[in-house]
Amino acid sequence: MTYSRRTVLAGIGMAALAGCTGEGVSPAGSSSGGSGSNEIAATVEGETIQIEVLPDTVESVSVIDPEGRLWTERPVPAGVTRVDVGLDERYTPGEFRIVGASGGATVAETRLEIMPDLRIVEFDVGRNQPERMPEGLGSVRDIESLVSVENRGTGPEYVRRLLFNGDVPYPTTRIESASDRTTGIFGETEPVLIASGETITLFSSTIPFSLAASRTIDCESEFSGTAIVSLIPSVGAESLTTEFPVLYRPSTDADECDVTIEVG
Known part of the structure; x- marks a missing residue:
């Protein structure tokens, strides 16, 4: 039997936008709850990390591996709501940090476990x-x-x-x-x-x-x-x-x- 490849691991932003009050709006497919903003969420599809952001909330996203090393950093052009980051056989399994930044400061963050079994x-x-x-x-x-x-x-x-x-x-x-x-x-x-x-x-x-x-x-x-x-x-x-x-x-x-x- 072949199951769906999609494993949903939506996260919760850990830092609220400056001046933002109330609950954030979740990108499609993400889950919300607790404190903080919901400007960023991530899932794994095949060998791709799919990162979703609310429009015009972040200027770049960084993917940091479980050992604290930068896996990649990608710009997020105005109006773009999804960024794909590829994995390959060199990745380190464990908890990844997905960080959204704007103006040189972190404005949203989520965590994503990527662990084969x-x-x-x-x-x-x-x-x-x-x-x-x-x-x-x-x-x-x-x-x-x-x-x-x-x-x-x-x-x-x-x-x-x-x-x-x-x-x-x-x-x-x-x-x-x-x-x-x-x-x-x-x-x-x-x-x-x-x-x-x-x-x-x-x-x-x-x-x-x-x-x-x-x-x-x-x-x-x-x-x-x-x-x-x-x-x-x-x-x-x-x-x-x-x-x-x-x-x-x-x-x-x-x-x-x-x-x-x-x-x-």
Whole structure:
């Protein structure tokens, strides 16, 4: 299932405009409450911070990352009510400050949490899902795998590498070196974007279920174990590793295995 990419994180201005009394007017999509003005609000859409301001209230907006560094500063021409700021795989996750200024002084501010949270929600071998495997995999479709990943966080993530270890016939230890640029993802040579609220399916390109390449699993008898799937992200500091119980049974095809993977 693919969810909407939009994660709304509207904020409240923290400094009232000089001489302004009463409650401020919220830009579309923002939330208001408490003290201060509502001249600025922000949301995340895909890999873009969308900043909304009331007309002619600020002359520039600055985006400050969680470590206090200026990510970018953008002018706000007269009459403009929206400014887009791009993110990329170099951003630091956490709470960002969005600051609106006029005449060299801060007149509005909001805070925006941008934090990805990946979960592996599906894992299977190609032989069990032939109708879903890309035609481009050709004769190795049956021994590749599919992995569905959901981003439950509030910011985008970029998956650099897909790895398989544990009780799989052909682990991907050969591409785990930091100097290896192989993604292990079919059709992808660059990190794969997973936006907030999005679920995508990745397909392997490393034949993890190849019995011909295996030194440990021959499928001559029933065997149960644990397959380990790992995603190496660009933004998150650590890899995401999930273990799946796997059962191998001899197949009627001497060159194949019946593989059952249990997804909780």
